[in-house]
Amino acid sequence: MKVVILGASGLVGGNFLKKFKELKGVEVIGTHLNFATKETVKFNTMDLDDTANFDIKGFQPDVIVHCGALTWVDYCEQHPEESYEKTVASTENVVQLAEEFNAKLVYISSDYVFDGKNGPYVETDPVNPKSIYGKHKLAAEEIVKSSNVNHLILRITNVYGDEIRNKNFIARLLTDIQNGEQKTLKLPFDQYATPVNAFDVAQAGALLLEYDKTGVYHIASTDFMNRVQLARRVLDFYDYRKIKIEPLSTKAINPPAERPLRGGMISERLLREFPAFTFTNVNDYLNLVN
Numbered sequence: 001m002k003v004v005i006l007g008a009s010g011l012v013g014g015n016f017l018k019k020f021k022e023l024k025g026v027e028v029i030g031t032h033l034n035f036a037t038k039e040t041v042k043f044n045t046m047d048l049d050d051t052a053n054f055d056i057k058g059f060q061p062d063v064i065v066h067c068g069a070l071t072w073v074d075y076c077e078q079h080p081e082e083s084y085e086k087t088v089a090s091t092e093n094v095v096q097l098a099e100e101f102n103a104k105l106v107y108i109s110s111d112y113v114f115d116g117k118n119g120p121y122v123e124t125d126p127v128n129p130k131s132i133y134g135k136h137k138l139a140a141e142e143i144v145k146s147s148n149v150n151h152l153i154l155r156i157t158n159v160y161g162d163e164i165r166n167k168n169f170i171a172r173l174l175t176d177i178q179n180g181e182q183k184t185l186k187l188p189f190d191q192y193a194t195p196v197n198a199f200d201v202a203q204a205g206a207l208l209l210e211y212d213k214t215g216v217y218h219i220a221s222t223d224f225m226n227r228v229q230l231a232r233r234v235l236d237f238y239d240y241r242k243i244k245i246e247p248l249s250t251k252a253i254n255p256p257a258e259r260p261l262r263g264g265m266i267s268e269r270l271l272r273e274f275p276a277f278t279f280t281n282v283n284d285y286l287n288l289v290n
């Protein structure tokens with residue numbers, strides 16, 4: 001099986017690349033957009049004719065995992081056109097590629113397709129995105145769903161894990177602790193979600209592909225917590241007292257993009273179909289990296 005991971009210089013794509021490299025009988029290529037890594041080749045999904053692009057035609061993938069998107073939620077709110085290009089238009093192009101190669105498409109989506117009034121959400125709950133980022137993730141989902149492409153849509157949220165740029169929330173906290181940082185973090189106490197390890201997302205994705213599953217799956221672990229609780233979980237694990245937390249309401253923080261407050265998801269479908277699948281949680285990760 002030949003697999004292309006688009007956006008493999010990022011957190012989720014990097015973990016998909018790691019997972020697929022472990023699998024026998026799989027030939028895998030990971031791509032970056034601007035952040036070149038030792039493990040990736042360039043592929044610009046916004047311009048399929050870019051001469052710098054990896055020769056995907058020559059490779060003829062059987063599976064394309066599309067992890068490329070503009071993921072900075074507040075930036076998307078203030079730059080909707082760029083967000084549209086990087087998240088929606090790029091997905092139109094990826095669908096075109098999947099059609100051309102008759103490849104299966106795995107699209108990575110988000111709990112931001114929900115309004116956050118009554119999460120955690122199952123797959124059948126109605127969507128109602130509130131931010132530009134959430135609207136564009138949903139628009140990309142719709143493009144995938146309405147195509148003729150065999151597809152999987154994996155919705156995830158609050159992802160952490162090993163990452164080359166160490167930019168996820170837990171990774172940044174771990175770096176601060178290592179550097180002996182002293183500061184106060186202003187964090188919302190009212191934004192709830194289900195943090196998940198990117199490697200578990202990749203494991204679930206690989207399993208669903210193995211069984212040729214299709215449609216929407218929520219990929220969420222057993223943790224359900226707000227940002228203050230998540231930060232405390234990490235700081236308490238190391239008994240680190242130099243970083244203080246100032247809990248604030250989202251209203252007081254007033255971010256440019258509206259956040260789903262009671263967000264997060266339940267892996268209802270995955271765990272019904274694969275009851276033996278086991279998610280790790282934040283504590284497992286902290287024990288692992290400690």
Ligand SMILES: NC(=O)c1ccc[n+]([C@@H]2O[C@H](COP(=O)([O-])OP(=O)(O)OC[C@H]3O[C@@H](n4cnc5c(N)ncnc54)[C@H](OP(=O)(O)O)[C@@H]3O)[C@@H](O)[C@H]2O)c1
Nearest residue numbers: 007009010011012032033034035045068069090110158159
């Ligand atoms: N992290 C989360 O908590 C979270 C939560 C919900 C959903 N998701 C979704 O999961 C996916 C991956 O997120 P992530 O956290 O891994 O993001 P990330 O670390 O920011 O990585 C994004 C990746 O996409 C690439 N990229 C950006 N725009 C692209 C485009 N138009 N064409 C091709 N590649 C493009 C980036 O390339 P360069 O960096 O090389 O430029 C990078 O490799 C995204 O679809 C995101 O919406 C993430």
